[in-house]
Amino acid sequence: xxxxxxxxxxxxxxxxxxxxxxxxxxxxxxxxxxxxxxxxxxxxxxxxxxxxxxxxxxxxxxxxxxxxxxxxxxxxxxxxxxxxxxxxxxxxxxxxxxxxxxxxxxxxxxxxxxxxxxxxxxxxxxxxxxxxxxxxxxxxxxxxxxxxxxxxxxxxxxxxxxxxxxxxxxxxxxxxxxxxxxxxxxxxxxxxxxxxxxxxxxxxxxxxxxxxxxxxxxxxxxxxxxxxxxxxxxxxxxxxxxxxxxxxxxxxxxxxxxxxxxxxxxxxxxxxxxxxxxxxxxxxxxxxxxxxxxxxxxxxxxxxxxxxxxxxxxxxxxxxxxxxxxxxxxxxxxxxxxxxxxxxxxxxxxxxxxxxxxxxxxxxxxxxxxxxxxxxx
Amino acid sequence: xxxxxxxxxxxxxxxxxxxxxxxxxxxxxxxxxxxxxxxxxxxxxxxxxxxxxxxxxxxxxxxxxxxxxxxxxxxxxxxxxxxxxxxxxxxxxxxxxxxxxxxxxxxxxxxxxxxxxxxxxxxxxxxxxxxxxxxxxxxxxxxxxxxxxxxxxxxxxxxxxxxxxxxxxxxxxxxxxxxxxxxxxxxxxxxxxxxxxxxxxxxxxxxxxxxxxxxxxxxxxxxxxxxxxxxxxxxxxxxxxxxxxxxxxxxxxxxxxxxxxxxxxxxxxxxxxxxxxxxxxxxxxxxxxxxxxxxxxxxxxxxxxxxxxxxxxxxxxxxxxxxxxxxxxxxxxxxxxxxxxxxxxxxxxxxxxxxxxxxxxxxxxxxxxxxxxxxxxxxxxxxxxxxxxxxxxxx
Numbered sequence: 001x002x003x004x005x006x007x008x009x010x011x012x013x014x015x016x017x018x019x020x021x022x023x024x025x026x027x028x029x030x031x032x033x034x035x036x037x038x039x040x041x042x043x044x045x046x047x048x049x050x051x052x053x054x055x056x057x058x059x060x061x062x063x064x065x066x067x068x069x070x071x072x073x074x075x076x077x078x079x080x081x082x083x084x085x086x087x088x089x090x091x092x093x094x095x096x097x098x099x100x101x102x103x104x105x106x107x108x109x110x111x112x113x114x115x116x117x118x119x120x121x122x123x124x125x126x127x128x129x130x131x132x133x134x135x136x137x138x139x140x141x142x143x144x145x146x147x148x149x150x151x152x153x154x155x156x157x158x159x160x161x162x163x164x165x166x167x168x169x170x171x172x173x174x175x176x177x178x179x180x181x182x183x184x185x186x187x188x189x190x191x192x193x194x195x196x197x198x199x200x201x202x203x204x205x206x207x208x209x210x211x212x213x214x215x216x217x218x219x220x221x222x223x224x225x226x227x228x229x230x231x232x233x234x235x236x237x238x239x240x241x242x243x244x245x246x247x248x249x250x251x252x253x254x255x256x257x258x259x260x261x262x263x264x265x266x267x268x269x270x271x272x273x274x275x276x277x278x279x280x281x282x283x284x285x286x287x288x289x290x291x292x293x294x295x296x297x298x299x300x301x302x303x304x305x306x307x308x309x310x311x312x313x314x315x316x317x318x319x320x321x322x323x324x325x326x327x328x329x330x331x332x333x334x335x336x337x338x339x340x341x342x343x344x345x346x347x348x349x350x351x352x353x354x355x356x357x358x359x360x361x362x363x364x365x366x367x368x369x370x371x372x373x374x375x376x377x
Numbered sequence: 378x379x380x381x382x383x384x385x386x387x388x389x390x391x392x393x394x395x396x397x398x399x400x401x402x403x404x405x406x407x408x409x410x411x412x413x414x415x416x417x418x419x420x421x422x423x424x425x426x427x428x429x430x431x432x433x434x435x436x437x438x439x440x441x442x443x444x445x446x447x448x449x450x451x452x453x454x455x456x457x458x459x460x461x462x463x464x465x466x467x468x469x470x471x472x473x474x475x476x477x478x479x480x481x482x483x484x485x486x487x488x489x490x491x492x493x494x495x496x497x498x499x500x501x502x503x504x505x506x507x508x509x510x511x512x513x514x515x516x517x518x519x520x521x522x523x524x525x526x527x528x529x530x531x532x533x534x535x536x537x538x539x540x541x542x543x544x545x546x547x548x549x550x551x552x553x554x555x556x557x558x559x560x561x562x563x564x565x566x567x568x569x570x571x572x573x574x575x576x577x578x579x580x581x582x583x584x585x586x587x588x589x590x591x592x593x594x595x596x597x598x599x600x601x602x603x604x605x606x607x608x609x610x611x612x613x614x615x616x617x618x619x620x621x622x623x624x625x626x627x628x629x630x631x632x633x634x635x636x637x638x639x640x641x642x643x644x645x646x647x648x649x650x651x652x653x654x655x656x657x658x659x660x661x662x663x664x665x666x667x668x669x670x671x672x673x674x675x676x677x678x679x680x681x682x683x684x685x686x687x688x689x690x691x692x693x694x695x696x697x698x699x700x701x702x703x704x705x706x707x708x709x710x711x712x713x714x715x716x717x718x719x720x721x722x723x724x725x726x727x728x729x730x731x732x733x734x735x736x737x738x739x740x741x742x743x744x745x746x747x748x749x750x751x752x753x754x755x756x757x758x759x760x761x762x763x764x765x766x767x768x769x770x771x772x
Contacts, residue, residue: 001383001386002681263772281763295675373667374659
C-alpha cells in the first residue's frame with residue numbers, strides 16, 4: 001500500500017501545474033471563454049506537446065502507455081485551473097469509447113490523431129428523455145445496404161460543436177430502454193443531415209444539441225459490436241466519472257485554498273474574519289470534505305480498472321456521490337465566506353463553484369449514483 | 378501508487394483473522410455483537426488471551442513486549458478485531474499511561490507498573506477531566522501538595538470511564554498555582570485503594586454505569602509515583618495524546634455495525650417491503666457507507682505517510698465519530714416503534730426473558746444515546762476543529 005506517485009507522474013503533474021499557473025490565469029481563461037470556439041487552439045497544441053492528449057493510450061496507438069492514475073493526475077490539475085479545453089470530451093470520454101470499443105485499425109487511426117491534437121471528439125450519448133441513463137436510447141440506426149441511417153436527437157453533448165467526429169449511441173434493436181440493441185457509431189460532425197445547436201454552459205464550457213436526420217454512415221462507422229454497446233458504454237462512462245472526480249478534487253483544493261486565504265486577509269471588526277470560530281469550523285469541514293473526496297477519487301482511479309464490474313460500479317459511484325455532496329458544500333460555503341464578492345462573476349471562487357455543481361450534473365448526480373451504488377451491492 | 382495490501386500484509390490479516398476466530402471466546406463476541414453489557418472479566422479475559430499471544434500491546438517498543446508492527450499492520454489488527462466483535466482493548470493502561478511511563482517514568486515505575494499493565498493485572502483509569510475543566514483541561518484544580526515523601530491530593534475528577542473497576546488512576550494535578558496554568562501541572566500515578574478516594578457512579582442516558590466521579594480527600598500519594606518532573610505534566614499529557622490515535626477512526630467496528638444495520642433493515646418492513654429497499658432509507662445508509670469507504674482510505678493515507686501522524690488525525694476523530702453516530706441513529710430508526718421499549722435487563726448476557734419485538738431492537742435506542750458521547754470525549758469534535766483550523770489551515 002502506498003499513495004506515492006512515480007517520478008514520471010510527479011513530473012507530469014508538476015509541469016502541467018506550472019504551465020497552468022503561468023499561462024492559464026483567471027484573465028487568460030476569461031478571454032478564452034469569450035472567444036468564438038470557447039477554447040484555445042494554442043493551449044490545445046501545448047497539451048499535445050506535453051503529451052497529455054495521449055497519456056492513457058497504448059504506445060501502439062500513438063499514446064504513452066499510461067494508466068487511469070495518469071489520467072487522474074492530469075484531470076486534477078485541469079480542475080485546479082478550471083481549464084475549459086475539451087480534454088474530458090475528446091481524450092477521456094471520446095478516447096476511452098474508441099479505446100474500449102474500437103477495432104485495432106480504428107484505434108491506430110483515431111487515437112494517434114487525438115494524441116497529436118489533430119482530432120477532436122465528442123460523445124453524443126444523452127438524449128432529452130434519458131437523464132443519466134445510458135441505456136435510454138431513442139435515436140435509431142437502421143440498416144441501409146452495407147451501412148446505417150441515423151435519426152434522433154442527442155442532448156447536452158459536451159463540446160459537440162467543435163468536435164470533428166461524434167461517437168453516437170443509437171438503437172439498432174429493442175425498445176427505448178432495453179439494455180440490448182444499443183450500438184456505437186462514429187459520425188462526422190459535418191456529415192449531411194447533422195444539425196448542431198451549440199451553446200455555452202454555465203461553467204464556461206460549450207455543449208450542443210445535435211439532431212440527426214437521415215444521416216448515412218458506412219459500415220466502417222460502426223464502433224464495436226452491433227447491439228452490444230451498453231457494457232462498453234458503462235465502462236467508458238465509469239472511467240469518465242473517475243476522471244471527473246479527480247477534476248473535482250483539484251477544483252475543491254484550489255477553491256479551498258483561495259477561500260482560506262481570503263479568511264486570513266479580509267478584515268472586519270478590526271480582525272481577519274478567519275479569526276471567527278463560526279467560520280473556522282466550517283472551513284475545517286470544507287477541508288475534510290476535500291480529503292474524503294480525494295480518498296475516493298484515488299480509489300476510483302484504481303478500481304475503475306477492476307475486472308469485477310460490480311466492484312468497479314460500486315467504487316466509482318461511491319466516489320461520484322462523495323464528490324457531488326462535497327462539491328456542493330464547498331462551493332456554497334466558499335461563496336458564502338467570500339461575502340458579496342462571492343456572488344461576483346469577477347472572482348474565481350464562483351467559477352469553481354459553478355464547475356463543481358456542473359460536475360455533479362454530468363454523467364450522474366448524487367441520486368443517480370446512490371441508486372446505482374445500492375444495486376451494485 | 379498501489380492501493381493493494383502487500384502479500385505479507387494479506388498473510389498477516391489471515392493470521393490475525395484465524396487467531397481471532399479460534400481464540401475470541403464466543404460468549405464475549407456475542408455480547409459485543411448484540412450490544413449486551415460487558416463485565417470486567419470479559420475485557421480482562423480477552424486481554425489476557427492477547428497477552429499470551431504477545432499481541433496485547435502492539436504499540437509498545439519491542440523491548441517492553443510490543444510487536445514493532447507497521448502502522449498498516451496495527452490497522453489490520455484493529456480492523457479484524459473490531460469486525461469480529463472483540464471487545465476494545467482498554468486503552469487507559471496499555472495505550473495511554475504505558476508510553477508515558479516508558480518515556481518519562483523512573484526505573485522503578487517501569488519495572489513495577491509496565492509488566493502489570495501488560496498482563497492486565499492492574500486496571501487503569503484516566504484522571505483528566507474535572508467538573509470545571511472539560512475542553513479547557515489545563516484549568517484543572519485538583520491539587521497535590523508535597524509533604525515529605527508524599528503528595529497530599531485534594532479535588533475531584535469526573536467522567537472516569539470504568540473507574541469502578543480501576544486499581545490505578547493516572548491523574549493530572551496542580552502542584553503549583555503561581556505559574557502559567559499549563560506549567561503548574563504534574564502527572565501522578567495513584568492507587569485507587571488509597572484512603573480518601575471515593576468513587577461515585579454517573580448514570581448515562583442508557584441507564585448504564587460506564588463513567589464515574591472520583592473524589593480525592595487528603596489522599597496520600599508516595600513521591601515515587603510522580604512521573605518525570607514536577608510541573609511537566611502538561612507536556613506528558615500532550616505526548617500521550619499523540620499515542621492514542623491510530624484506532625480512533627474505528628473502521629472495523631463501523632463496518633460491522635453497517636453490516637448489522639443492513640441486515641436489520643432487510644428484516645424490518647415498510648409498506649410491506651424490506652426497509653432497505655425503500656429509497657429514502659436506503660439513500661441514508663448509502664451516504665454513511667460512502668463516507669466510511671472514504672474514511673478507510675483517508676486513514677490508510679495517514680498511516681502510509683512517512684511522517685508521524687500529526688493534526689490530520691483530528692479528521693479521523695471527527696469523521697470516525699460522525700459515522701459511528703450516524704450508524705446508531707439509523708439502526709435505532711430502523712426499529713420503528715420498537716425503538717421505544719426500554720428494557721435494560723435484556724442487555725444482560727444471562728437474561729432469558731421474552732423479548733419485546735425483534736431481539737435486536739432491545740439495545741438500539743440505548744446505544745444511540747450512549748454514542749452521543751463519541752463526539753464529546755477524547756477532545757470534543759469542536760476542539761478537533763480548533764486544532765485543524767490552527768495547525769493545518771493556519772486560521
